[in-house]
Amino acid sequence: MGTLPEPFAAWFAGRGWTPRPHQLALLRAGQAGESALLVAPTGGGKTLAGFLPSLVDLARNPRPGLHTLYISPLKALAVDIARNLMAPVEEMGLPIRIETRTGDTPQNRRARQRADPPNLLLTTPESLALMLSQPEATEVFAGLGAVIVDEIHALAGSKRGDQLALALARLGRLAPAARRVGLSATVAWPEPLRAFLSPTGDPEGVRLVQVRGGAPPELSITLPEGRLPWGGHMGLASMPEVYRRIREARVTIVFVNTRAQAELCFQALWRLNDDALAIALHHGSLTVEQRRKVEAAMAAGKLRAVVATASLDLGIDWGDVDQVIQVGAPKGVARLLQRVGRANHRMDEPSRAVLVPANRFEVIECTAALEAVRHEELDGDPPRPGGLDVLAQHVLAMACHAPFHPDDLYEEVRRAAPYAALSRRDFDDVLGFVENGGYALRVYERFRKLFRDAEGLVHVRDQHVARQLRMNLGTIVETPLVKVRLRGGPVLGEVEEWFISTLVAGDCFIFAGQTLRFEALDGVSAVVSRGGEGEPRVPAYAGSRMPLSTWLAARVREIINEPRKWRLLPAAVQDWLKLQRKQSMLPPKDGLLIETFPRGGRWFLVAYCFEGRLAHQTLGMLVTKRMERAGFGPLGYLATDYVLATWSAFEPTEVDRLFEEDILGEELEDWMAESSMLRRTFRNIATIAGLLEKNHPGQEKRPRQMTMNADLIYDVLRKHEPDHILLRATRQEAAGGLTDVARIGLLLARARGRIIHRPLSRVSPLAVPALIEEGREWVAGGAEDALLAEAEALVDEVTGGAELFSGLLADVTEGVRIRPRDVDKPRHRERPRRNRFIRSAPKSLGQA
């Protein structure tokens, strides 16, 4: 056990604090020049632990220049931490300069930071990548002593993490002596994080400091009074109970899973808010000022509750929160614990949290999550290889910094853990792509962005290329957004452009906690007024739903399979399972239950696989392909965390043939290539890699600007150069992220000879939630033309088949006016359903 040097010891003592063991451990590691990963629950004084060695060193040897670089996934967190650090530094009178550098930092301060960097610089991965692309980076970072990566668990494994890992590898070259500190919430597998942090990509180089949690959290489940909902993820039926709990606690955070859910819950709570409690809303689509205002009110103790999405998952310390309510299933144990940790930021007192499942399956899922917490079992994803699109961006950024030799850069990049296994071929192809597109048809030579000198060094062509790169830096691909502005008033936030395009004047929708009436689109913003008639809609956002960890899905299956465990479940859920046992059967432990039944003019097939949504997505593609061949006319499918449901024009028979193992072999790739998922993946990859221009939020579109349609590029590229690096990157990402082929293989092998087909006359109890689920995938291919023909015939019925190519059309067009809401759809051609993103507000909201 060590002690703190002065003036730190006195400062700690002055506040009645004693240094925690992990703070001292990090100090020792720092003084020995060792890198370290600190894994501790929220509220453990983690951030101070990370900075302590740097502060001590600078107090002992004051010197100018950049000493410590701190990287946070959130701009707001960086700003907040900087403010928190100022206090001790000023109180101890330390000669340390602290500054932040984010996208919001004004140009003149950035320039000054380049010429005269502060001692501690707090920034984000994107801003770091930008700094590293500048020629001055060599001087700025040369004297760097330490790099601190906060919330490292939230970065590793994502594309932002890939970008950061590459930046760290570059820092390893610019400042080889800099030690690294990682700060992480409790995770199941710290090894990949150690590797991520390590200067060599080898976890052994990083000392692990783990803090066991203090008191175990107190968790409970609460159900709505009255009927337990069958489906839906909003949890509105439970709002009276949530409100009651808010009233009884001092300060509550109500966590929800999506922004749409946040809006609806917030409105529902305010309808109940007879006591006029201060309840606020916080999510990522609100304006920054609005979010800051809420955070400040929270910190000042002026709020009783805030309804928040993942926008409050990380970082900022609220101090006084004494209750966390999670509405909707938590989707993962680690994530749940992190949210729970937001309450009662003291390690020696238990955090208190309530889970509010929104439907029956979620009740089981919440029960499973509680069991897992009780057994201290965490879930986590294995590391995945780094994205080649991110690498393309990095390669160009490095060329903008200074000329490099490809051999050296290849070696450097492989010291980043996500790229440790990068092949030289992939690296060279990425470099080729950045140079001139890397196409077999070498027609872009004269437009090349990079050129090589006689010594083989790669240079960037000119400053235009560098400017374009800096505009496009970053790995977050935004969908086009439209500002929402009150007539004659302020901007309330942003919604996705396609949602606005489905509105006609007079339509109303819920946003920023109020019901708004759409008036008109003016340039870049949607002009709205308060109030409005009719059922409001709720803007939702693509990709905002977290998938259930497959590990938690397995626990759900276990509970359903074990009637003895049902006593953990509320009566309504027990009855539901009993009803299923009676009307169909329970999904067996080994083997696979498949139900088929007719409904609404289509045939449904529901397979109870319990392999998680991602695996079901892939399985859905394969099964519908075989259905097409068998002549069942598949129209679409839907993957939930628990089941796969397909619907088709004709009754599926001999269903065990649909789930034979050989579906994995045949034309898997062809089929995947046609899928809407691969198209979405390609769009993101092409944007990050610099092929497509990034959407800059709020940026005014120049008139006549043509946006490139990623689908068209994808089709042309696939036809003419199927092995192009961008297509390889797309397939690699799809294979890692969405298509867990091995998992499906195991499922099918387990089910072989044990597929139980139940033809039913109507939907079974367990299948109901799937049928009212959103998130449908569309079967591409022949069915689309068939559907168009059918729709056309329907219209012809309405118009009596009148074909008027000359003369007046008005008399027939009146009856078949196309209402925009009939054709709600996201911009992707392959995903034409409205259900996925828009829901009408439930009736109950209006009546509450």
Add this chain to the structure above:
Amino acid sequence: MSAAPIHLGGERLMLDPAGVLHWPARHTLVVADLHLEKGSAFAAAGRFLPPYDTRETLSRLALLLRRWKPARIIALGDSFHDRHGASRLPPTELEALHRMLSGIEMLWVLGNHDPEPPEGLPGQAAEEVRDGPLVFRHQARPPASRFSALAGGEVSGHFHPKATMPTRVGGITRPCFVADGRRLVLPAFGAYTGGLDARDPAIAGLFPRGARLFLLGRERLFSMTAAPTGQPALTGTAPG
């Protein structure tokens, strides 16, 4: 493949599901917005789009030449993505174009992207082409007043119209022809050409009394009606 007949200015025209127009009486094939060399135009600006768009567009066009065996082709402008597009044609594509057009009368209507005649290519260039009751131009001309009707018929491109047809599983979006008895707007033919919703005021305003839309399918067209205008503007940017 089945083409759909329509009548415009008293002339019988065939709409091909590939997005082109055939005029049997004049052995004429009409094609809009090829945007050749769009890929290289983007490459010059630092975005290396796959350089196969011209090849792709021409091979689709070659197929249609075999199908209709026209004596004349009218390209309705924006045949090249920019005014230097023709000079950037790779040798193989240039040769293919010469081969395709041999023995065919080629009329290049000028567009806003290609306001000058393409250099080194066969054919004549013109601001617009008049033939019998029909006029062919790049961009449709709105009526001078709501009472003045077009004499004859007008065929144009420029807007890249597309439309969404509601079906029982949601909307399906395709490029489309937009027509009433006097006016016909063709979909864009080029491989990298996106689209503008036919409900956009820029297009719908040309059809104040409503229009019929013909969505492109693999083998045939799918028709639906577009309401008379008077709807509010939703999205405002016309493609160039």
